[in-house]
Amino acid sequence: MPLTKTRSRLESSLGMLYYATEAPPIGGRLRQTPDDFIVEEISPEGLLVNSTLEHLDRGVGAFTLAVLKKRSRDLIPLISLLERRLGARVGYAGIKDKNAVTSQLISVALPYGTWSPPSEIKGVEIRAVGPARWPVMPGDLSGNLFTITVRALASLPHGAVQVPEWVPNYFGHQRFGVSRPNTHKVGKLLLKRDFEGAIREFLASPYHGEPEEAYFARKELRETWDLRRAESSFPKSLHLERAVIRRLLEHPCDYEGAMTALPIDLRRLFVNAYQSYLFNLALSRRLEIVGPFAISEGDLASPLDRSNLPSRPIKCESSNLVRLQRWVASRKAVPMVHIPGLRTHLSGIDAKIYNEILSEEGTSPSDFTWVQGAKFEGTVRPAIFWPRGFGSCEPQIDELNPGLFRIVLRMDLSKGCFATVVLRELMKPEDPATAGF
Template sequence: MTSETLEFSRHFVWLNGEPDISAVFRHENADFQVVEQLGFEPEGEGEHVFLYIRKDGENTDWVARQLAGFCQVSPREVGYAGKKDRHAVTEQWFSVRLGVHRNLNWQLFGGDSIQVLKAVRHPRKLRLGVLRGNRFRLRLRDVSDMDALEARFALLAKGVPNYFGEQRFGFDFGNLDKGLALIRGELKERQRHKKGLYLSAVRSWLFNRLLSERIEQGLWNRILPGDVLMLDGSNSCFSADAELDELQTRLAAGDLDLTGPLPGAPGKLLSAEAEAWERATLSPWQAVLDDLEKLGLRSERRALRLRPQGLAMERESDRQCLIEFELPAGAFATSVLRELCHLSVSRSAGGLSTDD
């Protein structure tokens, strides 16, 4: 069976069953607020200026271009850790290389939709992905059943499936389709960034598929011999090949997380029953797995469980509430929201990721 005839379903199961609740999200920019958490403090000296900027209704790339123009530098001299959505009120860091002797009046930059809140020097450029995560503050309107929503919200502390959000796959899953076309040799893409984006969509779908199957088969929170486990809060992994009862206790306590593959050339950690289960689960897509390996991609592991931190919920009325939570880099707010309710989104939700 070729990748042309394979099924690539857009449905992935819910951990606590499909919610029977509806709500409307993002009626206005202030309904979607994001505060970036860099994870380190700029050092106070150096040739780069780190700018902490609040923007309302502007996207990250546009602000970066405006910043380059204001500073009269190449756009390549401007950096940021993650893209944030246009239809939101967001706070995030940018960096611009000015040299150690040049200073500017940052209050002259921006306008009604952009404010520079802080400016601090640092010796290095801010790179994409160099952030701890984000804090989200989201307003849900027209909630059909607030009591049921509160009950499901209380379950979030135990964790949700760490699915890649729909924005990873592009509009109407277009990135996934292009990734499969690349693998089949039907599409040539010279731009390295776009090629990586399309192939990432394929790997992300395979991860989601395996995670969904693990939940359906009751293996969401059960360690199989040979599973690859990840230490909480790190990317450090090891194989579960002994003392499974002790490891199971640590998994329940949140010290460890089960992982799933971002497929490529096989790693060495997965073994025994877990390896056999993953191979059998993804066997319908073996041709795709083989092609990813031929392209030189190496397999990586991603935690199956996402545990939001700093959870808070405030009822504003019987039909409206504010919810807050923090997510690490690489996680998607849509993975949290889908466990709560079915959302009607007033505007494109392309930025509901911590590292878009």
């Protein structure tokens, strides 16, 4: 099966080397307004988490379930803010896009009816919907429904926009950062216990895609390492960076301690992003060597459940290989690829691919032991996915871009799948940042 190489230098640097489609790009731009990118979580019960969800009961207990709707807000700093305001832990199932309008289920470690959601946080609405005996944990969702407006189309697509037959299950651009694509770089440095390097990458690596004030503040810090000057020159919007700077001023050269000024979820995210980068590289090489559907002895494949989610990985052996190959061909199962970690045991084509990649990276599974209070055991992830419920409206005149067109797309994706990974197949942007990814 032929593969098409990415048009984007950014995507190449993130391991996203191929498209599944050969169709010419439709072009366009995403997220010209937050309402152009709407994400609504689908709960494990199959309920759409939005304004229509009035009540959800998971048993009377110590937790409250609530719908969190946010507009142009980063989730992790927002969760930290809510925990400080409420004096209680807040659980969530997945990280949603910042430059979007998103709705998701959260849990608050307070009994239902004993507290009032804060109402004065800009761009945030919280509505309690019921009690629960347990908190919302990462992965506690079925998927997400996306309603996305692609703007600034120079011409009308010929016919309806066609959904790709299959999509490489890359971790999308936002996992690494688009304006500052360095989350995985910080993660690798943390993994290698180079805390000074991680701090310098986090604070003082300027990227042209970020706002000018932030760019020049980082550039000056990189050139001078004058933390006292940086304390005043870093814009207030960089509140996490400013917290790290203050910690370093209080405890000079304690770079490991300075990392603890960041939320633990963000520190985990750095290492997770590096794992995601390694996965993307491995998936690209797998596509080069055997294609999207091939499995052989030693590989892993997982049957899909009624929600189109992998149920349990099965190791391919001589006794079950033909059956698993038949299931993959009929979309009843999917090949799985390792996300490397401490407990990763490689076999099949993954072993050959990861041995090469980890050697090139100077990384080994043993590096994934305790890092900043967290350990990273590794897991597996589907190599590909099939978009569901894909639809598009008739193209219309783009009211924000005179003389150009817009189109609205809608798709239902299983948890862990990125809408931007589908959109890159349609738009094929040379510069994902300019295209709104």
